Amino acid sequence: MVQTVIDTANHxxxxxxxxxxxxVVAAYPITPQTSIVERIAEMVESGEMKAEYxxxxxxxxxxxxxxxxxxxxxxxxxxxxxxxxxxxxxALHWASGSRxxxxxxxxxxxxxxxxxxxxxxxxxxxQRDTGWIQFYCADNQEVFDTIIQAYKLCENExxxxxxxxxxxAFILSHTYMPVEIPDQERIDEFLPSYKPKWFLDVxxxxxxxxIVPPEWYMEFxxxxxxxxxxxxxxxxxxxKEYGKYFGFEHGGLVEKYRCEDADLILLTxxxxxSEAKTAVDNLRKxxxxxxxxxxxxxxxxxxxxxxxxxxxxxxxxxINRAISFGMEGFLTEETKAALYNQKDRPLIAGFIAGxxxxxxxxxxxxxxxxxxxxxxxxxxxxxxxxxxxxxx
Amino acid sequence: MMKQIRELSREEYLLKGHIACAGCGLAxxxxxxxxxxxxxxxxxxxxxxxxxxxxxxxxxSFAVPVQNxxxxxxxxxxxxxxxxxxxRGVKDVTVVSWAGDGGTFDIGIQALSGAVERETNxxxxxxDNEAYGNTGIQRSGATPYGAWTTTTPTxxxxxxxxxAFIMAAHRIPYVATACPSYPMDFINKVRKAxxxxxxxxxxxxxxxxxxxxxxxxxxxxxxxxxxxxxxWVLFEIEYGKFKLNPPSDRLVDKAKRxxxxxxxxxxxxxxxxxxxxxxxxQKWVDEDWERYRKLASSSVSDFALHGKI
Numbered sequence: 001m002v003q004t005v006i007d008t009a010n011h012x013x014x015x016x017x018x019x020x021x022x023x024v025v026a027a028y029p030i031t032p033q034t035s036i037v038e039r040i041a042e043m044v045e046s047g048e049m050k051a052e053y054x055x056x057x058x059x060x061x062x063x064x065x066x067x068x069x070x071x072x073x074x075x076x077x078x079x080x081x082x083x084x085x086x087x088x089x090x091a092l093h094w095a096s097g098s099r100x101x102x103x104x105x106x107x108x109x110x111x112x113x114x115x116x117x118x119x120x121x122x123x124x125x126x127q128r129d130t131g132w133i134q135f136y137c138a139d140n141q142e143v144f145d146t147i148i149q150a151y152k153l154c155e156n157e158x159x160x161x162x163x164x165x166x167x168x169a170f171i172l173s174h175t176y177m178p179v180e181i182p183d184q185e186r187i188d189e190f191l192p193s194y195k196p197k198w199f200l201d202v203x204x205x206x207x208x209x210x211i212v213p214p215e216w217y218m219e220f221x222x223x224x225x226x227x228x229x230x231x232x233x234x235x236x237x238x239x240k241e242y243g244k245y246f247g248f249e250h251g252g253l254v255e256k257y258r259c260e261d262a263d264l265i266l267l268t269x270x271x272x273x274s275e276a277k278t279a280v281d282n283l284r285k286x287x288x289x290x291x292x293x294x295x296x297x298x299x300x301x302x303x304x305x306x307x308x309x310x311x312x313x314x315x316x317x318x319i320n321r322a323i324s325f326g327m328e329g330f331l332t333e334e335t336k337a338a339l340y341n342q343k344d345r346p347l348i349a350g351f352i353a354g355x356x357x358x359x360x361x362x363x364x365x366x367x368x369x370x371x372x373x374x375x376x377x378x379x380x381x382x383x384x385x386x387x388x389x390x391x392x
Numbered sequence: 393m394m395k396q397i398r399e400l401s402r403e404e405y406l407l408k409g410h411i412a413c414a415g416c417g418l419a420x421x422x423x424x425x426x427x428x429x430x431x432x433x434x435x436x437x438x439x440x441x442x443x444x445x446x447x448x449x450x451x452x453s454f455a456v457p458v459q460n461x462x463x464x465x466x467x468x469x470x471x472x473x474x475x476x477x478x479x480r481g482v483k484d485v486t487v488v489s490w491a492g493d494g495g496t497f498d499i500g501i502q503a504l505s506g507a508v509e510r511e512t513n514x515x516x517x518x519x520d521n522e523a524y525g526n527t528g529i530q531r532s533g534a535t536p537y538g539a540w541t542t543t544t545p546t547x548x549x550x551x552x553x554x555x556a557f558i559m560a561a562h563r564i565p566y567v568a569t570a571c572p573s574y575p576m577d578f579i580n581k582v583r584k585a586x587x588x589x590x591x592x593x594x595x596x597x598x599x600x601x602x603x604x605x606x607x608x609x610x611x612x613x614x615x616x617x618x619x620x621x622x623x624w625v626l627f628e629i630e631y632g633k634f635k636l637n638p639p640s641d642r643l644v645d646k647a648k649r650x651x652x653x654x655x656x657x658x659x660x661x662x663x664x665x666x667x668x669x670x671x672x673x674q675k676w677v678d679e680d681w682e683r684y685r686k687l688a689s690s691s692v693s694d695f696a697l698h699g700k701i
Contacts, residue, residue: 023479026472052475057506061468064461064503068436068469071459072476094462200434200457200473202485207452209460216449 003181009140009172012179013079013105013165014039016147018049019187020103023074023194026054026065030084031117032169033107037079051077059084063091063102070100071208073199075151078102081169082109082123089127095162096131096224098209101154101194102162103147104132108270108321109169110356118357119168121270121322125298125330131224133163133231134298136269140177142250143167149238152191158230160197168321169357171271182246190245232300253302255294256309258284262291264376265309265346266369267318269295269331272354276319278362283369290369295331303338310339315347317372319365319388321354328352328385349381353388364388393580400427400579410453412445415608417598417615418492418519419445420572425488425517428582431456433486434477436470438500439463440492441526442519464499466491467507470514486515486586493520493534497553508562508591515585515592518555521600529603536623537676538669540661541603547664551676559593560629566592568628573599573615577626577637584628597624605660614658622649622677625684634687644685652677 005015013036017025025044027037043049052069056062062078070076080088085106095102110120124134135150137143143165150163167173198206212220236252243249257277259265266276273294283290293309295302310316320329327333332350339345349372354360368388375381394400405426412419418441426433435458437443443460446452461469466489473487491500496518504516523541524530531541533553540547560567566588570578578596585592599614601607606614618624619640626640636644643649652674656662 024472024475026475052479054471054475055510056468056471057502057509060464061471061503061506064465064468065472065475067461067465068459068472068474069476070472072434072473072480074476074479076472090462091465199476200459202432202434202457205431205455205457207446207454207458207460210446210452210458211444211448213448 001183004178005181006176006178007140008035008174008176009137009143009167010035010107010174011039012140012144013147014043015181016144017077018043019181019184020148020151020191021075021188021193022051022077024052024054024066024069025077026056026062026069027078028056028059028062028080028084030059030081032109032173033079033081033084033105035174036105036107059087060091063088063095066102067091067095067098067100070102071098071200073196073201075194076100076102077104079105079107081107082111085123085127086111089130092127092130092132094209097220099160099227100162101151101160103150103154104162104164105143105147106164106166107169107173108166116356117169119171119321120355120357121166121168124164124166125322127164128299128330131161132299133161133228135163135165136296136298137165137167137172138255138271138273138294140172140175141179141248143172144179144181145242145246145248145250148187148191149242153231153234153238155194156234157197159227159234161224161227161231166270168270180248186245190242228300232302235297251294251296253297254305254309255296257292259291259293259309261289263289263314264369264372265313265316266290266292266365267295267316267331267335268292269298270321272319272321272360272365275360275362276365279365279369282362282366288369288373301334301338306335306338307342310342310346311344313346315349315372315376317349317351317368319351319353319368321360323352323355347376347379347381349375349386350384351386351388358389360388394576397575401430403430405431405455407453407455409447409451410445411447412441413602413608415601415611417521417572417600417611418442420611421519421578421596421598422490424572424575424578425582426456428579429486429488429586432484433488434459434473436461436466436473436487436489438466438491438495439526440495441521442490442492444526463495464503466495466500466504467512467516468503470516471507471510471512474513487513489514489516491516491518492525493518493522494524494532497533497555505562508559508564508593511590513589513591515582515594517594517596519596519598521598521603522552523600523603525600525603537673538662538665540664547666556593556595556629563632564591564593565589565631566628569595569597569624569626571597571615571619571624571626573612573619574626581628603661606658610658614655617650617655617658620650621652621655622681623652623655625680627684632692634690636684636688644681644688646678646681
């Protein structure tokens with residue numbers, strides 16, 4: 001029976017791990033992720049969840065234990081944030097290079113100094129090149145659904161990569177929302193138990209991760225890239241299939257809202273995407289032909305969808321809750337790169353907003369959109385990067 | 393307990409063609425490890441000499457499953473493997489972390505401490521060649537006082553960590569030392585460790601002709617001298633109870649031990665020893681032995697309570 005619960009995204013992520021019948025969890029506490037693994041600990045100790053829970057002494061060890069467990073042939077889960085993710089960095093490469101479908105919610109939090117526990121996407125975006133698939137969620141339902149979808153995707157033989165399921169600190173992690181949790185039998189149907197193609201097996205001994213000389217290394221990297229391309233194809237299919245099963249779809253790679261006839265499209269990620277919808281509705285009333293597209297999957301990057309969106313619009317305004325120092329927002333960079341070889345390119349304006357948890361309301365977004373509309377009229381972007389509401 | 397080499401299996405799980413240096417102490421030990429455990433074993437190998445010596449993809453000289461892993465993760469990765477085996481209901485497979493001294497004393501000590509505190513059911517073997525061998529002999533926390541390495545060109549001025557005692561202070565059920573020059577001692581310790589539930593730590597002195605600067609034919613002899621001079625001591629701490637093993641148990645009396653000079657003089661790495669260094673090392677060895685003597689004669693069964701000795 002479908003169950004409607006009202007809970008935080010963190011607890012919802014824990015319920016998703018249970019629903020996915022995760023077998024090994026290795027985790028270390030860090031704000032604001034902690035309540036995910038606390039809830040899992042409760043469920044494991046009560047016997048509600050039949051998993052091994054390894055209470056490691058660091059995030060680096062959490063990822064190492066997940067690699068060991070996944071290589072051991074079982075469905076594996078961890079969760080982290082910010083500095084915890086940064087500490088894992090080396091092991092993230094090893095997980096993807098070992099082609100292990102580990103699923104990890106990342107509760108996006110700012111990096112220090114100074115200490116800041118609030119929302120900022122720089123932590124996971126700066127792990128862009130680790131070979132992990134990256135999803136960014138806009139609400140608690142999407143957190144649940146994406147964790148289930150991600151196991152199905154990542155365990156697919158054409159993918160076999162790990163994935164981060166990102167949600168913003170406090171805005172989602174500690175905010176109560178109603179979520180529908182489908183019937184367990186139906187989830188089991190959608191996501192059957194994990195049958196690894198290879199695992200550490202004394203009856204079939206392999207050496208994994210030994211030295212790979214120059215004459216082979218490139219081929220392994222090519223296969224990871226190919227797996228990412230396969231994932232790009234599979235993500236929308238799995239999202240649709242999930243929709244058929246459970247009634248929720250999240251836009252595949254890019255969730256589009258009122259984009260069909262839009263002259264100006266706001267490109268966002270995460271919860272800014274929900275906020276942008278309100279801004280779009282308000283500005284439409286004022287006569288502006290505006291829409292918004294939320295990039296749900298950052299790796300693999302949905303180049304083709306971005307190009308298609310760009311065909312019929314005059315301008316992209318990109319709002320980043322993250323900054324790549326010395327360049328610009330990550331999403332701005334990637335969008336520009338995706339469009340470079342296109343004949344007709346829209347104007348592109350990049351905004352930096354909401355770093356370290358500063359509030360970005362629909363009103364802030366309306367202000368950003370209006371400034372962009374001015375530039376669109378002039379046919380020129382006057383400022384390459386705008387830091388929204390910066391105290392100067 | 394096995395008494396003679398001829399009782400051992402003739403099966404080999406370290407295959408021919410590996411690329412360890414001639415006279416490599418760890419390669420001998422690895423072969424002995426498989427003689428002790430057979431092939432129902434999963435190996436976790438962090439960055440160390442052993443990540444190189446099986447040879448490059450698509451070949452390997454290991455005939456057992458191996459998870460090669462990051463430098464500091466020998467113990468944490470094993471935690472995951474052990475958990476996966478339990479979930480899969482596999483009960484007859486031993487998980488062994490096989491790490492060098494750099495991966496154990498230095499970069500991996502946190503993960504090791506955590507894994508044994510969690511009572512992970514595995515055997516952790518540190519094969520100690522007293523330097524970062526794979527990267528070309530740099531100083532580690534296991535390098536002894538006075539030894540030349542490429543990063544201590546005039547000799548290390550600090551003493552080696554007492555790793556076995558650090559592990560014993562974790563109150564794990566089994567800690568032992570070993571050396572491939574005493575193969576049956578090592579094999580029996582591995583077999584004993586296999587039967588004990590929980591975290592087991594074996595500290596294995598693995599003489600390294602490349603790093604220690606001695607002739608490749610002398611590995612076994614060097615290992616024996618390490619024990620005969622008392623610079624390396626064969627013991628085990630089983631459920632907190634300390635016990636000297638042969639032949640170390642016959643060396644409590646200083647007169648029975650050879651002078652440390654005999655061990656040091658054979659190795660080029662000790663050529664940089666300064667005046668008074670040999671006496672200093674001899675004094676430390678004798679002091680350590682006083683501690684072993686007291687421990688061996690104590691009836692205290694929780695090693696951690698020995699702190700005051």
